[in-house]
Amino acid sequence: MTTQDVVTSSSAAGLPARHTPAGDVWWRALTRNLYPFVVVAALWELVARLGLFPARLFPSLEVVFAAFWRLTVSGILPHHAAETVFRLLAGFGIAAVVGVLIGIAMGRSRRAEDIFLPLVSIGAPIPGLAYAPLFLLWFGLGNFSAILLVGFVSAFPIIFNAWTGVKAVKEIWVRSAQAMGADQRKLFRYVILPGALPYILTGLRLGLAQAWRVLVAVEMLAAVPWGLGWMIFGAREFLNTDVMLSGIAVIAVIGLALEKLVFQRIETYTVVRWGMVTA
Amino acid sequence: MLPIEVRDVSLEYDTPAGRVQGVKGASFGMQASEFLCIVGPSGCGKSTLLNIIAGFLTPTSGEIRIGGKAVNGHGMDRGVVFQDFAQLFPWRTALGNVTFGLEMKGVPKAEREEIARKQLALVKLEKFMDAYPHHLSGGMQQRVAIARALAYDPAVLLMDEPFAALDAMTRDDMQRLLADVWHKTRKTVIYVTHNVAEAVYLADRVIVMTPHPGQVKAEIPIDLPRPRDPLSVEFLDTQKRLLSHLGGTAIPAAA
Numbered sequence: 001m002t003t004q005d006v007v008t009s010s011s012a013a014g015l016p017a018r019h020t021p022a023g024d025v026w027w028r029a030l031t032r033n034l035y036p037f038v039v040v041a042a043l044w045e046l047v048a049r050l051g052l053f054p055a056r057l058f059p060s061l062e063v064v065f066a067a068f069w070r071l072t073v074s075g076i077l078p079h080h081a082a083e084t085v086f087r088l089l090a091g092f093g094i095a096a097v098v099g100v101l102i103g104i105a106m107g108r109s110r111r112a113e114d115i116f117l118p119l120v121s122i123g124a125p126i127p128g129l130a131y132a133p134l135f136l137l138w139f140g141l142g143n144f145s146a147i148l149l150v151g152f153v154s155a156f157p158i159i160f161n162a163w164t165g166v167k168a169v170k171e172i173w174v175r176s177a178q179a180m181g182a183d184q185r186k187l188f189r190y191v192i193l194p195g196a197l198p199y200i201l202t203g204l205r206l207g208l209a210q211a212w213r214v215l216v217a218v219e220m221l222a223a224v225p226w227g228l229g230w231m232i233f234g235a236r237e238f239l240n241t242d243v244m245l246s247g248i249a250v251i252a253v254i255g256l257a258l259e260k261l262v263f264q265r266i267e268t269y270t271v272v273r274w275g276m277v278t279a
Numbered sequence: 280m281l282p283i284e285v286r287d288v289s290l291e292y293d294t295p296a297g298r299v300q301g302v303k304g305a306s307f308g309m310q311a312s313e314f315l316c317i318v319g320p321s322g323c324g325k326s327t328l329l330n331i332i333a334g335f336l337t338p339t340s341g342e343i344r345i346g347g348k349a350v351n352g353h354g355m356d357r358g359v360v361f362q363d364f365a366q367l368f369p370w371r372t373a374l375g376n377v378t379f380g381l382e383m384k385g386v387p388k389a390e391r392e393e394i395a396r397k398q399l400a401l402v403k404l405e406k407f408m409d410a411y412p413h414h415l416s417g418g419m420q421q422r423v424a425i426a427r428a429l430a431y432d433p434a435v436l437l438m439d440e441p442f443a444a445l446d447a448m449t450r451d452d453m454q455r456l457l458a459d460v461w462h463k464t465r466k467t468v469i470y471v472t473h474n475v476a477e478a479v480y481l482a483d484r485v486i487v488m489t490p491h492p493g494q495v496k497a498e499i500p501i502d503l504p505r506p507r508d509p510l511s512v513e514f515l516d517t518q519k520r521l522l523s524h525l526g527g528t529a530i531p532a533a534a
Contacts, residue, residue, distance in 0.1 A: 172366045175335060180380035180431065181355040190379070194370040274369045275413025 091150025099158030107166025128153030161203025165196030288341035300492035324493020358428030380431030
């Protein structure tokens with residue numbers, strides 16, 4: 001809270017709003033990122049101390065941190081997290097490449113649209129986890145099924161948005177480029193791709209959120225030896241709520257890091273800089 | 280050999296209300312370095328005709344010849360400037376936009392940037408080379424678009440009401456700037472507008488079009504000395520003469 005006070009008092013002290021010092025921006029970003037964690041922690045601690053639940057089921061933050069620390073130094077939590085991140089990136093990576101390609105093909109070719117759009121429209125509204133038992137039967141328990149399912153499920157929003165993005169490329173850009181001698185290949189690379197980028201990025205973001213959801217759940221089902229989902233699910237057997245919460249906290253931190261360090265950065269350097277999306 | 284010839288060009292298209300004649304039997308030729316304005320009320324087919332010349336539309340009959348050769352589709356012998364500010368690529372800087380055509384042609388980077396810098400200087404935007412379009416005003420964006428269309432040195436510059444969406448003061452500045460650019464580059468220009476004063480200010484010759492069907496009604500040479508003074512008696516007389524050809528259907532624009 002004090003950090004926020006510092007920010008407001010310094011900007012109220014007559015500094016012009018446009019001329020924000022770099023340190024100020026840094027503080028503001030930090031406080032904004034910490035804010036949800038602080039609020040959740042405070043509420044959590046309040047409920048824990050009120051004793052509405054047995055302490056075993058609703059441990060105080062101190063107990064959770066102790067468990068978090070114990071699991072981290074013993075290397076168990078990092079191992080779980082690393083396996084999960086690996087599956088996430090592998091599955092999401094496949095979805096990103098395949099999804100963007102299919103989506104762009106659908107936007108560019110009538111035939112591709114006729115082939116894929118009905119399939120994608122049927123597949124997309126089905127919750128990803130509903131496919132999980134099928135994938136496990138077809139491809140067996142373990143990593144392969146989990147990664148494939150993550151890729152399959154997160155591809156839908158990526159396909160949809162890439163398709164919409166290509167459709168939303170302004171006709172006048174295409175005409176200008178053609179008038180300046182761009183052939184089909186150059187038109188695609190220099191106009192369609194950057195023109196569709198705001199939508200493609202939105203699709204990737206939504207796809208990543210899907211990937212997270214289905215991954216954590218499928219780790220509970222796919223009998224993988226490591227993974228945050230498996231750790232959380234396994235801890236339930238022994239009423240280890242502190243372990244479960246440590247897992248959830250790690251998921252939140254990884255998710256936030258991907259959003260801030262990857263997506264927001266890409267946006268700042270591309271679509272925001274180009275004025276195609278306001279920050 | 281005329282740099283550009285339009286021979287008996289017609290375009291019909293189907294609408295739910297039936298077949299519409301967008302352009303009917305348009306014919307005219309142009310001298311090298313001539314500035315031609317096509318004037319007419321909205322819906323007279325003047326933009327359609329320009330789009331046919333640019334190659335974005337295929338005429339139902341007739342042909343367009345550039346440098347003696349019949350053209351089919353778009354080509355780098357024509358540069359196009361549209362009315363819409365959004366014609367610039369937002370992901371490229373002013374310089375990047377201007378180099379685009381040269382890049383498509385395969386001109387090496389150093390050379391195309393050299394040319395683009397000169398073109399931007401011509402439209403007085405050399406200071407804004409590295410700015411992205413969304414940081415430029417409407418008038419500046421249209422100037423970049425003009426520089427972009429000139430950069431790869433097309434035989435003809437086609438302009439479709441490029442200043443119509445600008446405020447009156449900026450428009451006056453832009454017209455002066457364009458007259459200056461044309462004077463320096465001696466390009467052959469076809470310029471579509473519904474603004475009579477603009478046509479009298481810029482053109483060597485004005486083609487008046489009327490709607491339903493869109494056809495050429497009159498050709499009026501403008502031989503006022505340049506630079507032209509929009510407040511002179513001769514200028515206003517010419518404007519009146521042009522308006523009478525339009526039969527009062529055009530919106531008389533303030534000089």
